[in-house]
Amino acid sequence: MKIRWRLNIISLLALTAFLILFIYIHSITRIIEEELAELEKINQFEEDISQLIVSTEYYLSNKNPRYLESMQKLYDKIIIDIKNIPDFLQFKLAVQALKGGENAFYLVLRIDSEPENYPNIKLREELRERAKINIRTELRQLMSLSYTISKNKLQYIRDLQSRQRENYLMVMFPSILLITFSTFINGRHILLALDKLRTGALQMANGNLSHRIKLGQKDELGELAEKFNDMAVQLQLRTEKEKELVRNLEKNSKKIEMSNKELEQFAYVASHDLQEPLRMITGFLSRLEDKYSEKLDGKAKQYIHFAMDGAKRMRTLILDLLEFSRVGKHEEKLQEIELMDLLFGLKQVFESQLQETGGDIILPKSLPAIKGYPYPLRQIFQNLISNAIKYHREGLPPQVEIHFEESGKFWQFSVKDNGIGIEDEYREKIFEIFHRLRQNNMLKGTGIGLAIVKKNVAHLGGEITLVSTPGKGSTFYFTVPKNPENRSN
Amino acid sequence: MLTVITAVRNRLVFLILLWSCQQQHVEDKELQILSVGLTPYVGEVATFIALEEGFFEEEGLAVHIVINTSGVESMKQLLDGKVDVAHSSEAPLMHALVDSTFHPHAIRKDLRVISNMILSNRLQKIIIRKENPIINPTTENRSLVGLVRNSQSEYHFDSFLLEHQLEPDRFELVNLTPAEIKPALQNGVIQATAIWEPYATDILRSLGKEVVEAETKLVYNSLWLAVVPQELLLEKPALAIGYLKALRKAQEFILKNPSRAIDILEKNTQMPRDLLEMVRDELDYYLSLGEKTLIVLDWQQEWMNKRGIGVGNRLDPKIILDYKPLSIAFPQGISVLE
Numbered sequence: 106m107k108i109r110w111r112l113n114i115i116s117l118l119a120l121t122a123f124l125i126l127f128i129y130i131h132s133i134t135r136i137i138e139e140e141l142a143e144l145e146k147i148n149q150f151e152e153d154i155s156q157l158i159v160s161t162e163y164y165l166s167n168k169n170p171r172y173l174e175s176m177q178k179l180y181d182k183i184i185i186d187i188k189n190i191p192d193f194l195q196f197k198l199a200v201q202a203l204k205g206g207e208n209a210f211y212l213v214l215r216i217d218s219e220p221e222n223y224p225n226i227k228l229r230e231e232l233r234e235r236a237k238i239n240i241r242t243e244l245r246q247l248m249s250l251s252y253t254i255s256k257n258k259l260q261y262i263r264d265l266q267s268r269q270r271e272n273y274l275m276v277m278f279p280s281i282l283l284i285t286f287s288t289f290i291n292g293r294h295i296l297l298a299l300d301k302l303r304t305g306a307l308q309m310a311n312g313n314l315s316h317r318i319k320l321g322q323k324d325e326l327g328e329l330a331e332k333f334n335d336m337a338v339q340l341q342l343r344t345e346k347e348k349e350l351v352r353n354l355e356k357n358s359k360k361i362e363m364s365n366k367e368l369e370q371f372a373y374v375a376s377h378d379l380q381e382p383l384r385m386i387t388g389f390l391s392r393l394e395d396k397y398s399e400k401l402d403g404k405a406k407q408y409i410h411f412a413m414d415g416a417k418r419m420r421t422l423i424l425d426l427l428e429f430s431r432v433g434k435h436e437e438k439l440q441e442i443e444l445m446d447l448l449f450g451l452k453q454v455f456e457s458q459l460q461e462t463g464g465d466i467i468l469p470k471s472l473p474a475i476k477g478y479p480y481p482l483r484q485i486f487q488n489l490i491s492n493a494i495k496y497h498r499e500g501l502p503p504q505v506e507i508h509f510e511e512s513g514k515f516w517q518f519s520v521k522d523n524g525i526g527i528e529d530e531y532r533e534k535i536f537e538i539f540h541r542l543r544q545n546n547m548l549k550g551t552g553i554g555l556a557i558v559k560k561n562v563a564h565l566g567g568e569i570t571l572v573s574t575p576g577k578g579s580t581f582y583f584t585v586p587k588n589p590e591n592r593s594n
Numbered sequence: 595m596l597t598v599i600t601a602v603r604n605r606l607v608f609l610i611l612l613w614s615c616q617q618q619h620v621e622d623k624e625l626q627i628l629s630v631g632l633t634p635y636v637g638e639v640a641t642f643i644a645l646e647e648g649f650f651e652e653e654g655l656a657v658h659i660v661i662n663t664s665g666v667e668s669m670k671q672l673l674d675g676k677v678d679v680a681h682s683s684e685a686p687l688m689h690a691l692v693d694s695t696f697h698p699h700a701i702r703k704d705l706r707v708i709s710n711m712i713l714s715n716r717l718q719k720i721i722i723r724k725e726n727p728i729i730n731p732t733t734e735n736r737s738l739v740g741l742v743r744n745s746q747s748e749y750h751f752d753s754f755l756l757e758h759q760l761e762p763d764r765f766e767l768v769n770l771t772p773a774e775i776k777p778a779l780q781n782g783v784i785q786a787t788a789i790w791e792p793y794a795t796d797i798l799r800s801l802g803k804e805v806v807e808a809e810t811k812l813v814y815n816s817l818w819l820a821v822v823p824q825e826l827l828l829e830k831p832a833l834a835i836g837y838l839k840a841l842r843k844a845q846e847f848i849l850k851n852p853s854r855a856i857d858i859l860e861k862n863t864q865m866p867r868d869l870l871e872m873v874r875d876e877l878d879y880y881l882s883l884g885e886k887t888l889i890v891l892d893w894q895q896e897w898m899n900k901r902g903i904g905v906g907n908r909l910d911p912k913i914i915l916d917y918k919p920l921s922i923a924f925p926q927g928i929s930v931l932e
Contacts, residue, residue, distance in 0.1 A: 192926075193849075194880045198713050202886070205715050205813040212757070212811050223759055232756040238896075239812060242889040246815075246929075249885035253929035 108295060108324045115287045122280030129276065133269045137262060143189065144258045150186035151251040153179055158244050161210065165237055168217055180207055183247075190254060199250055206243030209236045298326040305333060314341040369430050376427035383423065387416045422539075425553040429538060432557055433564040437478045439589055444472035447479065448507060451486055458494050464503035466490060472509055475516055477589055481561040486520070488554040489581050493522035498576075515567060515584035526575035536569075558583075565589065625656035626833055631668030631677035632659055634863040635772075636791055636870065637712045637818040638681065639855050640879050642862040643844035652843070653836030663771040664742045665818075672821060673699035679837065680821045681711070683746035687821055688894045691914065692904030696744060701907055704824040706916040708834050709927065710817045710887050711841065714877030717816040718750040719794035720808040722786040723779065736766045740784035743769040746816060749897060751788035753812045776800060790816070791873040792865050799869065816877070817890055827916055838881060838923035845879040883915050884929035891915075 157179045160172040183203060190196040213236045216223055223229035298320050305318035314337050318330040390413050394406070401409070445468070452459075452466045459465060490505055497503035506521040527535060538556040558581075562569045566586045573579035628650075632638050641659070644650050650657040662668045665682025669690045672680035674697075680686075689696035691703060741747040748767065755762055768784055772793045778784045780801055786808075789797065798807060820837070827834055848855040856874065860867045891911040898904050920927055 194713065194878055197878055198880065198882075201713065201715050201815075205815065208811050208813055225759055225761075228756060228759045228761070232759070235753060235756055236812060238889070238893050242815060242886055242893070243813075245889060246884060246886040249929040253884075253926070257926055 106324065108291070108326065111287075111291050111324075115284060115291065118280070118287065119284050122276065122284065126273070126276055126280075129272065130269075133265065133272075137265055137269070140258065140262045140265065143191075144255065144262065146186065146189045147251060147255045147258055150183065150189070151248070151255055153183050153186055154244065154247050154251055157183065158248060161206075161240060161244060165213065165240070173214075176210075192254075195250060195254060199247060202243040202246040202250065206240050206247065209239035209243065212236045213240065294322075295326065298322065298330070302326065302330060302333065305330070305337075309333075309337055309340070314344060372426055372430040376423045376430065379423050380420065383416055383420050387413065387420070390416065422553075425557075429553055429557050429560065432481070432484075432560040435478070435480050437480055439476060439478060441474045442477050442479050442482060443474045444509065447483055448472065448486060451483065451490060454487070455490060455494060459503075462494065462497060462503055464494055464497065464505065467504065467506045469507065469509055475585075475587070477585060478565065481565055482585070485558050485561050485583065486518075488558045489520040492554055493520060493524055493579075496522075496524040498523070498525055511587075512584060514587055516587060517582060517584045519580050519582045521578065521580040523578040526577050527571065527573040527579055528575050532571055532573070535571075625651060626654055626830065626836075627656045627658065628679060628833055628837060629658045629660060629677045630679040630681065631662055631671045632681040633662055633664050633668065635793070636859065636863075636873055636877060637714075637717070637816075638862070639848060639859045640711060640841050640844040641681070642858045643847050643855060644840040646858050646861075647844065647847060649840035649843040649847075650837070653840045655833065655836050655840065657837075657840075663773065664745055666742055666744050669821070670697050672705070672823070673697045673702055678822060678826055678833075682819060682821060684817045684819065684890050684894045685746045685749055686744055687819060687914075688891065688898060688904070689744050691909055692895060692907035693744075693898065695903070701904075702823075703909065705821050705914070706824050706827060707819045707821055707883070707887070707891075707914055708827070708916055708919045709820050709838055709841075709881045709883060709924075711820060711879065711881060712816065712818040712877045713880050713882070714816045715813040716876045717790050718747055718788060718814050719791070719798075720751060720754045720786065720788050720810060721779065721794060721797055721805050722808050723782065724804060724806050736764055737785040738768050738783065739765050739786045739788065740768045740770040740775045740778050741788045742771065743767060746814070747788040747790060749894065750814045752897070753814060754788070754808060754810050757810055757812050779805060791876050792863070792869055795873050796865065796869055815886055815890055817887060819887075824916075827919070831919065834919035835922050838919050842881055842924045845881065848879050880927065881920060881924045882927040882929065883917055883920055884927075887915065888912065888930065 157176060160176045160179065163169065163172055164176070180203070187196060187199045187203065190199055213233055216229060216233050216236070220229065223232065301318055301320060305316055308316035317334050317337065320327050320330040390409055394401075394409050394413075398406070448466075448468050452468065455466065486507070490507075493505040494503045501523065504523045506519075508519045508521070510517050536555050536559040539552045559569055562583045562585070566589065567584040569581060569583040571579060571581055630641065632641055645657060645659065660668070660671060660677055662671065664686075665680070666686040666689075668677065668680040669682045669686035671677045673690055686696075687705065687707065690700050690705060692701055694701050739751060741751060751767075752762065755765070765786075768778075770778060770784070770787075772789060775784070775787045775789055775793065776797050779787055779797060787797070794807075798805060820841075822834060852874070856867060856870050859865070859870050863870070888911045891914055895904065895908055895911075899908065915930075917928055917930070
C-alpha cells in the first residue's frame, strides 16, 4: 500500500476516534445534564416534603392554623413534583402516601374544627392520635421515598459518569493504541526503507555502483529505490564507457608519444647521418671545380655552382632539422639567468647585420634575473630577433624592441619589429616546420626558426601568440613560468 | 498466521468446554428446599407466578407452599417450625414477637422481616349489613363482627370504630376464616365484617343489596411481609436472597403480563376471573422496606400495648427488619431515612 494511503488511513482513524469521542462526550454530557436537572427537581421534591412535614408537625403540636394556607400550596406543588418520578411504582407509592397523608390531615382538621361531632373526648383524642400516626407514616414514607429516588438518581448519575470514563477509556485507549501502533509500524517501515536508501546512496557515493537497494515494497519508497537502482545502472554504464574512453585515450597518447619519439629519433638520425654523404657531395664537387676548372666550360661550372649551392642549403636544412629535434633534449640544470646579459650578448651577435641594415635592437632599461634554462630561452630570443631583422621592410632599417612584464605566475616577454608583418591567414602556419612566409630565395632561412621557438616555449611550459599588421610589423608575445619546476608538460 | 489461527481455535475450544462444564454444573446443582406459608389472595400473585414460571428454580430453590386461610395461620406455622417463610401482615407478626397468648411458641424475637411485598391502602374493607347499620345502632345488643382475629383486619376495624366514634364495647369480635365470613354475613350470624380483597368484593358482589361497604377516611396501609427466622438468614442467606430475587422477577412479570398474572391467580385462588380483574388495581407488587414499614410495625405495637397485649415486650422495629437480602436482590426497594 502506498505510504500516502497509509498516512491518510492513520489520519482518518485519528479523526474518526476524535469524532466518536466528541459525539460520545457531547451526548453523555447532555444526558448527565438532563439527569442533573431531574435530580434538581427531586431535590426540590425533597425540600417541599420537608417543609410540609415541618408545617404539619407545627400544626399537629400547636393546632395553630398559621401555615395551613402554605400547606395546601405545598400539597398542590408536591402533586406536580410527584409527576416527575420516572418509576411507575414509586410514583404510585408517592401518590398513595400523599393522598393518605392529606386525608388523615383533613380528618385532624375536622376533629379540631368540629369537636362537637366528636363528643367522646377519649375517643376523639384517640382518633386524632391515630390520624397523626397516619399522617406521619405517609409523610415519612414520602420523605424516605424522595430520599431513595434522589439517592438512586445520584447513583445513576455517578454510574453514568463512571461508565462515561470507562467508555472513554474503551474508545480512546484502543484508538490511541491503534493509531500509535500504526504510526510506529509505518514510521518504522519508512525509517527502515530510508535507512536502506541512505546506505545505498552512501555505497554509490563511495563508488560501489554495482550496489542495489532491495526494499521489496511497492510504495513510494519502493519506487524511489527502483529509480535509484536505475540511476545506478545508468551511472555504471556511463562510468564504464568513460573508463573505456580513458583507456583508449591513454593508449592513443602512448602511441602518439611513441610516434613522436620515433619521429624525433628519425629526424635526429636522419639529419645526423645525412651530413656525411652531403659532406662527400660538397667535397667532391669542390675537388671537381678545383681540379678540372680549366677543362670545364662555363655551363659546367654553372651547374657545379648550382649543385654546391643546393648542397649548402641542404646542409642548412639538415642542421636546422637537427636543432629542431634537439629541442628539449639539452641536459641543462635550472639556474638563474641574468636577462640583461643574455639579451645584450645576443645584440652583439647580430651587430654585423644591424650595421649592414642600419637597424637596432632596443632593450628595456632594466631586466630581472629569472630562474630558467638559458639555452632554450636564448634560442627563442635569437630566432625571434633573427626573423625580425630578416623580414624587415625594404628601405626601412629594422627596429626590434624587447619588452618584459610580470603576468601572474608567468614572465611575459614581447619582441616587436617594424617589418613586413604577417597576414592573418598565416598566423598559425608560420609556426609549422619548414614553412616560410615568402617562398622566394631572396630571403635567407629554412623556415624552421619559429617552429623551434614554439617548441621551446611549449617545452618550457609557456605560450606564444602573435599580433601583426601586414606592412607595419609584428609583435610576438611569449610567456615562461616563474617557477619552471612546476611547469606542466 | 497459521499459529495465530491455531491459538485462537484452541482458546475457543477451551472456552466452549468451560462453558459446557459450567452449564452442566448449574443443571446438576441441587435445589434448596424452602417451605412457605401463604394465603391465597391477590397479594400472593407474585409467589404463585414465581412457582408457575420457574423463577424459584432459576434461583436454586425448590419452594413448597403451604396454603393457609390467613397470615395468622402462616405465622403460627412459622412459630411451629413447619414453614421456613411466613407471608403475613404486620399484626400476626407483632403478636408472634410480643404476645405470649398468640401461640405457645410466641414470644419469638428472632423473627425477621426481609421484605414487604405489596403497596396498598385499599386492601381492607368494612362491610356491614344494611338492615343493621352498626354506626347507628338501634338496639342495645352487641353487634357481632366476623373477622380473622389478630390479623390486620382487627386493627382496621378498630380504626373504623374510632373514626365513627363508636365504643368497642358495643361489638363482639368473632374469629372466622375468610371462607366462613360470607355465609355468616349472609345468614345474619354476624352484622359486619372487616375483610381483605378479594373476599371483600366477592361478598359485596354476592350479597348485593344485603350489605354495604362502610365509608372510612382513615386509610390503612397494608403490609404483606415475608418473615423468616434469623437462623435462616445466618445459615443460608443465599436462600433469602434467591427467594426475593425470584419474587422480584415475578413482580416484573406481572407488569409485563397482567393477563397471564390473572390466569395464575385464578388458578391458585379458585376465585372468578372477573372478580380478580375488579380488584387488580387495589394493590401493586413492589418489594420494599421503608419508613412506612417501620412506623406501621411500631404503631402496631403501640396499639397492641394500649389493648394490654405484649406490654413490656416492646421491640425496636429496626431490629425486626433485615435489609441485607433485599439490598442484594432489589436495593431500589429500600427507602429508610439514615
